Amino acid sequence: MKRLSKKCAIYATDDTIFVQIGGTITMKRMLSGIKPTGRLHLGNYIGAISQFKKYQDEYEMFIFIANEHAITVPIEAKDLRKNTKDLVALYLACGLDPSKATIFLQSDVSAHAKLGWVMTCMSYMGELQRMTQYKDKTAKGEAGITAGLFTYPPLMAADILLYDADYVPVGVDQKQHVELTRTLAERFNHRYSDTFKIPEPLTTKVGQKVYSLQDPTKKMSKSASDPKGTIDLLDDPAAARKKIMSAKTDSIGIIQYDPQDQPGLANLLTIQSVLTGEPVESIVSRYEGKGYGELKKEIGQTVFDFLTDLQARYNEILTSGKVDEVLKEGAEKASFIANKKIRKVYKKIGFTI
Numbered sequence: 094m095k096r097l098s099k100k101c102a103i104y105a106t107d108d109t110i111f112v113q114i115g116g117t118i119t120m121k122r123m124l125s126g127i128k129p130t131g132r133l134h135l136g137n138y139i140g141a142i143s144q145f146k147k148y149q150d151e152y153e154m155f156i157f158i159a160n161e162h163a164i165t166v167p168i169e170a171k172d173l174r175k176n177t178k179d180l181v182a183l184y185l186a187c188g189l190d191p192s193k194a195t196i197f198l199q200s201d202v203s204a205h206a207k208l209g210w211v212m213t214c215m216s217y218m219g220e221l222q223r224m225t226q227y228k229d230k231t232a233k234g235e236a237g238i239t240a241g242l243f244t245y246p247p248l249m250a251a252d253i254l255l256y257d258a259d260y261v262p263v264g265v266d267q268k269q270h271v272e273l274t275r276t277l278a279e280r281f282n283h284r285y286s287d288t289f290k291i292p293e294p295l296t297t298k299v300g301q302k303v304y305s306l307q308d309p310t311k312k313m314s315k316s317a318s319d320p321k322g323t324i325d326l327l328d329d330p331a332a333a334r335k336k337i338m339s340a341k342t343d344s345i346g347i348i349q350y351d352p353q354d355q356p357g358l359a360n361l362l363t364i365q366s367v368l369t370g371e372p373v374e375s376i377v378s379r380y381e382g383k384g385y386g387e388l389k390k391e392i393g394q395t396v397f398d399f400l401t402d403l404q405a406r407y408n409e410i411l412t413s414g415k416v417d418e419v420l421k422e423g424a425e426k427a428s429f430i431a432n433k434k435i436r437k438v439y440k441k442i443g444f445t446i
């Protein structure tokens with residue numbers, strides 16, 4: 094750790110800055126969440142969870158289950174309950190450590206809904222109409238789009254701003270929402286005086302968007318119509334290996350990292366690189382002059398081993414009662430911080446008489 098300033102105690106490691114106040118070091122804060130709308134997939138792991146795990150040692154980390162976002166589309170109560178429990182167990186099985194990261198359920202902290210409404214009232218219709226997810230769904234003429242789907246970006250802003258997060262690790266598809274969060278925070282600060290920290294989105298260099306194995310122009314997603322394109326973290330490992338073996342590639346036949354002309358291959362290389370930690374260039378050079386089949390075999394085995402280990406830990410956690418314990422403790426810690434912030438907001442906007 095290097096001291097940056099002689100006048101005050103500011104230190105830095107490679108990618109973190111610490112400010113020392115009194116006898117303690119204040120860490121930068123990070124916050125992120127995942128919606129429990131379906132089973133988690135490799136895109137969620139690579140774009141989000143693997144980052145949470147990586148950063149939990151260096152940042153003060155808040156990771157939550159965005160269950161209030163999950164009801165923007167219809168979902169059965171029993172499915173939501175199961176997805177929520179699975180998600181916590183998977184967070185832990187993926188290596189999130191509750192002694193380092195505060196893991197909590199959004200609906201356990203009522204300040205999210207409260208600030209969500211305030212942020213909705215800070216947003217303009219035009220801003221929300223420009224949000225990709227809403228725009229895509231309306232462009233496709235989808236029926237039954239809820240008002241919640243339209244106003245969920247301000248709720249996401251509230252999720253972030255309640256905790257004064259410095260960074261928000263997300264996949265690239267969520268960047269637009271973090272940008273809106275910055276706009277809303279600045280607007281509020283301008284209108285009512287300085288209240289919120291302006292957060293920054295944080296995306297990975299490799300894997301900020303993992304694509305469908307069957308259509309590498311589309312992102313891997315929970316709602317994709319072709320299950321062969323998505324590897325769920327709870328897929329049977331042998332079935333997942335088969336999905337890798339049948340992944341769409343191209344007819345160029347040369348192993349190189351070229352997302353433009355060989356998107357399917359680039360996607361596979363990304364998956365292998367994130368799961369093993371081996372840089373993409375190194376994988377490419379090991380496969381010089383070799384065929385796609387051989388590479389797929391190796392990646393299939395990597396995915397098989399990754400899922401087998403992960404699911405063993407997941408099953409153990411689910412039966413251990415740890416999920417309830419972690420959520421109870423997380424709700425207490427998160428509520429303490431969020432309630433303080435909402436009290437401040439209520440005072441500023443004139444709710445507290």
Ligand code: TYM
Nearest residue numbers: 125126127128136137140141159263264301302303312313
């Ligand atoms: P959600 O649940 O759709 O996705 C959770 C995280 O996974 C990332 N992700 C991907 N990354 C790479 N490749 C993919 N194919 C892929 N698919 C998903 C997403 O970018 C995200 O980081 N609105 C959010 C949840 C949320 C949130 C927040 C996140 C609510 N409040 C506050 C951060 C901060 C969502 O729907 O993510």
